[in-house]
Amino acid sequence: MGAAEGAMSISRRQFIKIGAIGSGVAAGATGLTSNWWNLYAHPVPDPGTDGDRVVPTFCELCFWKCGVLAHVRNGRVTKIVGNPKHPLSKGRLCPRGTSATGLLYDPDRLKQPLLRTRKRGEETFQPVSWNDALDYVAERLDRIRTEHGPEALALFTHGYGGSWWTRLMGAYGSPNVAAPSYAQCRGPREVAFQLTFGRSLGSPESIDLENARCITLLGSHLGENMHNTQVQEFAEAIGRGAELVVVDPRFSVAASKAKFWLPIKPGTDIALLLAWMQVIISEKRYDLDYVTQHALGFDELKKHVELFTPEWAHPITGLDPGLIRESARLIAAHRPASLIHPGRHVTWYGDDTQRLRAVAILAALLGSWGRRGGFLLPSSIDVPKYPALKPPTPGRPPLDKPTDGHYPLADETLASGVCDATLTEAPYAAKGWIVYGTNLIQALPKPERTIEAIQKLDLLVTVDVLPVEIAGWSDVVLPESTYLERWDDLWSPSYKEPFVAVRQPAVAPMHDSRPGSWIARELARRLGLGDYFRWEDPQQYLRSRFDAAGLDFRTALRDGVVLGEAGPVSEEDGIELGFDTPSGKVELFSQTLKDAGFDPLPTYTPHEEPPPGMFRLLSGRSPLHTFGRTTNNRVSGQLVSENEVWINRDVAAALDGFESPLKSGDYVVLENQDGVRSNRVRAKVTERIRGDAVYLVHGFGHTAKGLSFTRDRGASDSALVSRYAVDPIMGGTGMNVNFVRIVPVEA
């Protein structure tokens, strides 16, 4: 009865409020509500999800790091919405950000420190106190340092909390800090743009989708891939009538909005890019002034592409020459506000740096680098580092840079390289791994190789929120607090609207979890490295950095973000173009590549094709998930809890080995060229994909015991990537080189 009375009293109050905001009090009594059966109104009771506190911070459900407002009511986070003051979210989130409560309140979270009790990989642990866990780790780190040198420790890291661990590695004296986000993701792009324009694209990418008049996507599936700000700007551009060209073997969401969809044969993008350049150059549709003023090597390029006509590209790409020509003309017609999207996860075939070089060269022909609607040249707010000791210089180079000259143009440490070096113990042995926020079993190709490498270690420590697969292989598992329970370092990226964002806890750490900043510092203290972490607490650390930058810390805490003055970001804004390449020009022809023994201009080379009865395995993203990190989330998991394998309708009808024609929803198994079999996965039988490829959303098929929601749901594309093609230029691991056959689930 009490509850009903409560509801009535709320209703009455709201009823009065409705009247008060109407055009007159009389409206409240008579005009605003009508009712067929009852003479009184039933206003909607407030669901009570607004916070009694609203805490601005920034998201960690993916790496985009949008500003959010966490509503906290009676000590519980009730909902997460976008922070309107934050330039990356502008008050709107993607569904992963909205479902962050599903991570915070995940019943499967790591709840206390764990020590392994039996064989690695058996996932058998005993809970221990933080003191015992940290002493254990510190003692072994100390021994590794003494017996093998500090370089024998490697850190694999993903996510913004990684900065504390990078600091620890510096203090410890190891150069082996690796992020799979480089060699397994965006590395080839960064190298290609650095080579061509003297500047890489970073994150968030310095592209101007919003003002583009024509957007070209090559394999990028914006809208399924929810980089929030990019999707917002993409929709804005569509709303303003921007043209869209989508190159994808799959009829993606973006393709459904495109003027031209080019259902390209996978692995042939370089041929298409060369043909586009051939059309644009031979029909003189490029930006002559821009090229003349800023670029080097145009004559070589012109000669290079002369014979790469759409007719040449047709049998390679499977695309109609007319479609290639028409799309090239559309792309050129809107220059310079014609954006060839550079993509992000670009490690596909092992010649990815060359493909991204072709993208960059095309962008130069369109004059879109440094121009509105193309590639912008933003800067960041300068925030001095916290005053600290200078870390020691490591005695040996990173593990992934063997002296025989592999991958000469890699400019970050290769996670795959560190893994390989651990296995081969060359150039020297790695004895300890710290794995922070990245599930290496899914993030690195060829998981069985990662597991072999682990056997060489004296110590494997995983710091994570969830009991992911790599935790199961670890000696020590340290439960970190989620982003909603912790402070982290400030963030000051290069962006057209420069800002400094602050991460602050919405609620206290749950269970016996601890923030990474605390864990890393406690380890540092035990290793005699406490002086590298000399601050009272994270607030004092942050306040000191804000003060040093002349920014108001209290504003940052109140708003979640401090905005800087938007400076010029394009030639239209008054920037004079300059290029940090060896020649000081846009290098269409790359002498650097030539000197290193690579093609100075991108060339198409055919890739192995799937044998009869097999299909190329492609993977991509769901808007609900970030890799395998979110698949255990019961909130986003309401909508997507397993992946499906996309199979062309004609292919499905003609598959061997099935008693009746395959239908959507039927379970199948994928078996790759090396005999690796997937977990069972539902088929999505569709017209929306070519017949020579199948497609999976990445991140499913978990096997870890502790992931009770997502375990055994869907298929792991990572497990099927038992081979990869290494990019000789920078060591990226091309993963679209695996073939699968579709087989029935064994009874």
Place this chain on the structure above:
Amino acid sequence: MRGIRKRRFAMAVDTRRCVGCQNCVLACGAENGVPLGSFRCWIETETDGVFPELKMEIRSQRCQHCSDPSCVSACPTGASHIGLGGTVLVDHDLCTGCKACIASCPYDARYVHPDGYVDKCTFCLHRVERGEGPACVSGCPTKALVFGDLSDPESALSILLRERQHRRITPERGTEPNLFFLS
């Protein structure tokens, strides 16, 4: 009653902007405390054609807040009713959970709450009355959803519906739906 206009709340869904990310679904769920597994809004995808000649429309869907709602006619207790701005609502206290409304709704927009009553989209009137948009609208990263008052010819919604081609889903059922899909 001078100057008093009877409001008619409605929504437009821009299918060109919508990418089907489903943030509307989760933002609604978080705002309204919708039980896991139940949904007040959802995404529909309609694909036509044969590879490679394909067309696809993505629609963010919810109760159509019909002007002549079959659910209200079907409700034996008066729980389903028309509220502020023509919004179709359910009075939880009056609802017996008989599901006659669920059977009569052409849009499958209702679900049974674990507490026994039928529940559905309210256009977030608790937000609207304090001048905010429904949670799905405010949270949409592509700004594909526009909520407004059709009785005001100068509302952003009315202007949009004058300027853009649009259609309603299943209007032949005669319930006079108030969700408009812009193409």
